Amino acid sequence: MSWLRPRRLWRPAPLERHYEFVIIGGGIHGLATAYYLARTHGIESVAVLESHYIGFGGSGRNTAIVRANQRTVENVRLYEEGLKLWPVLTDELDFNLMFFNCGTLNLGHSEAAMNGIRMLASTHNLVGVKSEVLDPQQCAEVIPGLDLSDRPAFPIHGGLYHPPGGIVRHDAVVWGLAKGASARGVHIHQGCEVQGIDTSDGRVTGVRTSLGSIGCDRLGIMAGGYGSAVAAMLGIELPIHPLTIQAMVTHPFKPFLHTAFSSGAYHVYANQTLKGEIATGAHMDPQVNYTNDATAYYLKHQAEALVELMPALRGVRFMRIWSGLADMTPDMAPIMEGELGYEGLYLDAGWGYFGFKSGPVAGKYMAQYMASGERPEILAPFRLGRFLENRYSGETAAVMKYGHWD
Amino acid sequence: MTFRLTCPVCGKRDVYEFTFGGQERGPRPEQDGLSAEEHFRWTQFRLIPNEPQEEWWYHGQGCGVWFRTTRDPGTNREVR
Numbered sequence: 001m002s003w004l005r006p007r008r009l010w011r012p013a014p015l016e017r018h019y020e021f022v023i024i025g026g027g028i029h030g031l032a033t034a035y036y037l038a039r040t041h042g043i044e045s046v047a048v049l050e051s052h053y054i055g056f057g058g059s060g061r062n063t064a065i066v067r068a069n070q071r072t073v074e075n076v077r078l079y080e081e082g083l084k085l086w087p088v089l090t091d092e093l094d095f096n097l098m099f100f101n102c103g104t105l106n107l108g109h110s111e112a113a114m115n116g117i118r119m120l121a122s123t124h125n126l127v128g129v130k131s132e133v134l135d136p137q138q139c140a141e142v143i144p145g146l147d148l149s150d151r152p153a154f155p156i157h158g159g160l161y162h163p164p165g166g167i168v169r170h171d172a173v174v175w176g177l178a179k180g181a182s183a184r185g186v187h188i189h190q191g192c193e194v195q196g197i198d199t200s201d202g203r204v205t206g207v208r209t210s211l212g213s214i215g216c217d218r219l220g221i222m223a224g225g226y227g228s229a230v231a232a233m234l235g236i237e238l239p240i241h242p243l244t245i246q247a248m249v250t251h252p253f254k255p256f257l258h259t260a261f262s263s264g265a266y267h268v269y270a271n272q273t274l275k276g277e278i279a280t281g282a283h284m285d286p287q288v289n290y291t292n293d294a295t296a297y298y299l300k301h302q303a304e305a306l307v308e309l310m311p312a313l314r315g316v317r318f319m320r321i322w323s324g325l326a327d328m329t330p331d332m333a334p335i336m337e338g339e340l341g342y343e344g345l346y347l348d349a350g351w352g353y354f355g356f357k358s359g360p361v362a363g364k365y366m367a368q369y370m371a372s373g374e375r376p377e378i379l380a381p382f383r384l385g386r387f388l389e390n391r392y393s394g395e396t397a398a399v400m401k402y403g404h405w406d
Numbered sequence: 407m408t409f410r411l412t413c414p415v416c417g418k419r420d421v422y423e424f425t426f427g428g429q430e431r432g433p434r435p436e437q438d439g440l441s442a443e444e445h446f447r448w449t450q451f452r453l454i455p456n457e458p459q460e461e462w463w464y465h466g467q468g469c470g471v472w473f474r475t476t477r478d479p480g481t482n483r484e485v486r
Contacts, residue, residue, distance in 0.1 A: 228454045229455055229456040232453050232454060232455035232456075233455070236453075237447070237451035237453045238451060238452065238454075239452070240452070241452070241454075286426040287421070287426040287479075288426075288429075288454055289479040289480075289482050290456050291482050293408075293409075293482055295422075296408065297408060297422050330450055387446055387450050387451070388442075388443045389442075389443075389446075
């Protein structure tokens, strides 16, 4: 009856005193980087340190929507490659990531928003990514049940339909990458909290953890929303605000929502999971924090916004609410940097709302960056130094005004 | 869970009555001789360790006062 025995996807590994590469953060970004370090660059001594359990942070708390409908060409290029990796990884990891290519629809609620949407569609088409502008009737064909009348406070003026987008099972991505990395010799240490970073003569030499000191030659900070707290251990200031986003799911029902949709004006994004629940969220608490607090205040707001857009959802119950961290930068674009004042130190942070969909592609290029020491050309727009030169990414010119940090 | 902040005028009130004003960072650097880089470093770069910090808050949906308090980002709660 050996087939009844549960098989571990990743192997427990002994904690060694020294690794060539240490990655802080056992989420999608950290695991993907470790996976590509081992797979593509043939590095045999890699450790991933996770303070809780793998996928505890944003990797297991996002609403699983993937898309490549950013505002600027350099961002669209990166996310488009990320989108194309899901089927490839499903095959490569031999693990079903449950990529559901359902498309996404972003609603516009004013003529200004529609102009923004036209700009987005033009940018996407320019670089060969499929997107089109829809009128309200076409929106209702994609998302049945939308209220097209003038009854909502912000009536629907149209939308941006983005067929390459979809949803991916986020836990499967974490487990699949852990399986693939572990099979290639990566040591994954859970319950291993980093408490300090050791340096000597301007070089990173190791980390102090709750399980003891570990030496390393190269260190990657890929701790998602906790990245600014880890960087603070070395006194590195970053243009990052870690903020909680709240998300929630309704009880499950019959499939009716076949496309993920979002609305900037109502601060809502929603999709129906393969289990039948409506997963929805978007609200962000304003104060910097490293908690996972969720509040009744946003539960109420989310219900009001969803019912306003889709009156048929009145009376549907929320089952669970949770929150996760988003590390917001002033220009809504990430920071991938290897020049932080310490040789061997790399940072992958500031992904804000976009950390899930970018995980594998960020890992692929961060692995290349860390292994070679040379910045890949595709990462050039995401230097930390851009904030000191007033050369912000144009990402904030997308439809929404996000918040006080941009 | 939501939490409360202590307004110096109104006492303990729900956090959603307030607007977050960011870390207390001392006076703005002198404009004379300030390089662009120093300016951007001061306006955008922050050190946010997971430990209590001094912050500014605005009681916008209450008495309208700006005040300072010490709060722990690791728990969201005020520290007295």
